[in-house]
Amino acid sequence: MIDKFVRSVAEAIAGIKDGSTVLIAGFAQVGEPRALIDGLIETGACDLTVVHNTAGRGREGVARLIGEGRVRKIVCSFARSRGSVLFEEVYARGGIELEILPQGTMAERMRAAAAGVPAFYTPTAAGTKLAEGKETRVINGRECILEYALPGDVALVEAWRADRWGNLVYRDAGRNFNPVMAAAAQLTIVQTQQVADLGELPPETIVTPGIYVDRVVHIECGDPPVKIE
């Protein structure tokens, strides 16, 4: 019997090596696998490359991982932004390497990794500072830059419902980076708000097929925080 469920966050997160590339999903705290991030901090893993939309906000989650000095390099589309205090402290003292990517290029680099495409040309960022040092080519009259696939050693994902094969569905805007990160990593670890029996999720509604998923832990963490910005 295939059963990807594990009983604890510690079990879910076990075995992440120092130096790993960790893809961490979530957007504006929606669909963000907070329990798994906390679990990763608990393991003490360090020298990590983290791929996440931002360099963290506030003092929790990815911000805390950076603040505790576990992240050698952050790959993100929003570095300095409102609330990125811990990143800015560490960055100011040269304690973290930064790779800034356009958000869509970041997503597409992971999709390429998931799909076995080693690199692709894109017009995004052509002719800008972000193209510096990147291979450029004019295709159909348009300047494009070469971007390489961005695979993860590990992906941390939050689902709304999961079954024991690791089939996943997401809730509303909680989908965001989750499916593309789940598919782009060697070891995909999921926290799910709800558990479905095998066969209960209608096949046409499954967003992430279980083939991409290695471990699932049931964490009822409730709604994301309401924003008052």
Next chain:
Amino acid sequence: MADKQNWQPLGRDELAMRVAQDIPEGWSVNLGIGIPTLVANYVPPQREVIFHSENGILGMGPAPTPETLNPWLVNASRQHVTLRAGASLMNHADSFALVRGGHLDLCVLGAFQVAENGDIANWARSDDETAPAIGGAMDLAAGARRIWAVMEHVTRSGEKRLLRRCTYPLTAKGCTSRVYTDLAVIDVTPRGFVVIDTVPGLSFEELQQRTDAPLSRE
């Protein structure tokens, strides 16, 4: 006696309203952060315009009331939103494939500078910015079928922002087709900036004085 100014610049909401006037039924539109976000408030609900958000929403509706607020629905500006009938959800890679693939009719972006060749600069005011917040601006600028820039015509200290060439780091080259400022609506054409509309009482010469690149009349 100093020259009496016979005209008033548009406020943020008036500018958003002016942009909204020009968005026809049936378009799929992404609105950037800042004034562009306000544009949605001025598209009448009976006009079917499909609003996209980078985090995977197509068919955003108005802001929620406290009763209808769903903590799982935020837009790319981290604001709570609603879905209208007909809305769909997708992942981030698909959301940007839609952008890059040229499926959006329009993206309205805030800008620091726009050049007469259509270059747009909207993420940094200096080459020294080493840890910027770029988000999806470069993807949208390069991908949407039309880019309309929304901005104040000059900076608070009076520096010009519609230029022969941008001096700030670029978001994308040659993509801007129209600029909406608090003083005028200006098309970006192969022959440079062409004035479509100005606020009442503002002369062409007064507008040119506030614009670095040469303007021409329609």
